[in-house]
Amino acid sequence: MRVLWLSQNLPFPPKTGVLQRNYNLIRECSRFAEVDLIAIVKQDILPDFDEARAARELRALCASVTPVHLPIEGSRAVFLWTVAKSLFTTRPFTANWTDAPSLHAAVTAAAGRGPYDAVFFDAISLAPFRAPLSKWPTALNHHNIESQLLERRLAYETSAARRLYLGQESRKLRRYEAAVAGTFDTNLVVSALDGERLRQIAPGASTHVVANGVDTEYFRRQQPVSAVEKGHLIMVSGMNWFPNRDAVLLMADKVWPVLSQALPDARLTIVGASPPQAVLDLAARDARVTVTGFVNDVRPYMERAQVYLCPMRDGGGTRLKILDALAMGIPIVATQMALEGIEVAAEQEVLVADEPAEFVNQIVRLVGDQALWQRLSDNGRRFVEQHFAWPVIGEHLRTAFEAAANTRAARRG
Numbered sequence: 506m507r508v509l510w511l512s513q514n515l516p517f518p519p520k521t522g523v524l525q526r527n528y529n530l531i532r533e534c535s536r537f538a539e540v541d542l543i544a545i546v547k548q549d550i551l552p553d554f555d556e557a558r559a560a561r562e563l564r565a566l567c568a569s570v571t572p573v574h575l576p577i578e579g580s581r582a583v584f585l586w587t588v589a590k591s592l593f594t595t596r597p598f599t600a601n602w603t604d605a606p607s608l609h610a611a612v613t614a615a616a617g618r619g620p621y622d623a624v625f626f627d628a629i630s631l632a633p634f635r636a637p638l639s640k641w642p643t644a645l646n647h648h649n650i651e652s653q654l655l656e657r658r659l660a661y662e663t664s665a666a667r668r669l670y671l672g673q674e675s676r677k678l679r680r681y682e683a684a685v686a687g688t689f690d691t692n693l694v695v696s697a698l699d700g701e702r703l704r705q706i707a708p709g710a711s712t713h714v715v716a717n718g719v720d721t722e723y724f725r726r727q728q729p730v731s732a733v734e735k736g737h738l739i740m741v742s743g744m745n746w747f748p749n750r751d752a753v754l755l756m757a758d759k760v761w762p763v764l765s766q767a768l769p770d771a772r773l774t775i776v777g778a779s780p781p782q783a784v785l786d787l788a789a790r791d792a793r794v795t796v797t798g799f800v801n802d803v804r805p806y807m808e809r810a811q812v813y814l815c816p817m818r819d820g821g822g823t824r825l826k827i828l829d830a831l832a833m834g835i836p837i838v839a840t841q842m843a844l845e846g847i848e849v850a851a852e853q854e855v856l857v858a859d860e861p862a863e864f865v866n867q868i869v870r871l872v873g874d875q876a877l878w879q880r881l882s883d884n885g886r887r888f889v890e891q892h893f894a895w896p897v898i899g900e901h902l903r904t905a906f907e908a909a910a911n912t913r914a915a916r917r918g
Contacts, residue, residue: 506538533899652679686710690909696846724832739810745779815839831885
């Protein structure tokens with residue numbers, strides 16, 4: 506099998522959710538197909554991003570790797586111009602930011618190197634490039650249902666100007682999803698729930714679940730359970746994304762003040778890039794709170810923690826950080842929204858809390874009940890091994906490509 510892969514980023518090292526998904530899907534695809542990768546270079550995606558190293562590592566998996574630089578990624582002026590221009594186009598901003606001669610040239614050149622058994626479009630931002638590649642089976646990947654993500658964001662936005670802009674963008678994006686999803690032979694979604702959401706927007710769209718996964722060998726507890734520090738809580742996320750920033754602010758403002766009274770010996774470690782100033786201020790005045798910023802390896806921090814927290818109220822798709830924590834055997838307290846698309850059972854693999862008071866109660870309960878802690882730890886690890894290990898997801902990807910080819914053959918027949 507030969508696959509052309511269009512990616513919204515150069516996915517190495519796999520240190521954030523979107524990079525983890527993209528890198529591991531490419532790795533799994535390379536086990537059964539020859540992959541030609543075209544990848545947009547986003548220098549700000551990681552603090553220590555090294556384009557040459559990323560391309561080198563990906564060439565070990567792919568038959569070819571073509572990094573593409575877009576003017577918008579290197580110029581604030583171009584970014585602002587594209588935002589402004591998008592106010593007056595029928596297409597949303599997310600479909601305009603990729604419109605650059607360099608990417609058009611790379612796609613045209615790849616089309617000349619066909620044929621391909623499947624063409625993978627990593628995000629709806631890349632949907633405008635379907636036309637020159639439409640002679641082969643096409644698969645559009647949805648990390649989230651983007652219009653639904655913007656609609657959720659609106660519920661927490663206080664700025665009138667931003668609400669106006671986001672409202673317009675969400676409506677345009679929903680219309681764009683409705684127009685383009687059905688033109689692809691299949692749409693890859695991360696959960697059955699996202700598949701339902703997409704079919705509500707585009708009733709004729711074919712969907713196939715290719716879930717987010719976890720590297721169960723990398724995310725594996727190395728230290729004995731005795732190394733776990735009682736009352737040590739952890740959050741891990743890149744806080745430059747609104748849903749993650751909102752979650753950590755909720756923890757700092759609403760949960761920690763009450764929890765630290767209920768559990769005076771508790772400690773909170775917040776790991777991830779771009780922590781908000783309010784969180785840095787909390788750490789400055791409370792020695793029990795540690796803010797690390799971005800780290801290259803989250804595992805040493807995770808395996809010392811007794812409880813993993815995910816109080817997300819916004820977002821879409823599925824949270825890879827939940828899968829990472831399950832694989833590490835760290836019991837989780839999370840909102841129902843944070844667990845969307847991951848069919849874990851409350852009280853068996855995770856504990857659920859949707860309000861600050863519920864978070865406090867569930868954390869106190871988990872810290873004080875070793876039998877409950879051990880049950881959640883064991884069950885969580887077993888759950889991801891069975892359902893979310895990347896080799897399992899890789900087989901779903903192969904099946905999705907085969908389904909796209911069958912759909913294309915049926916249309917021609």
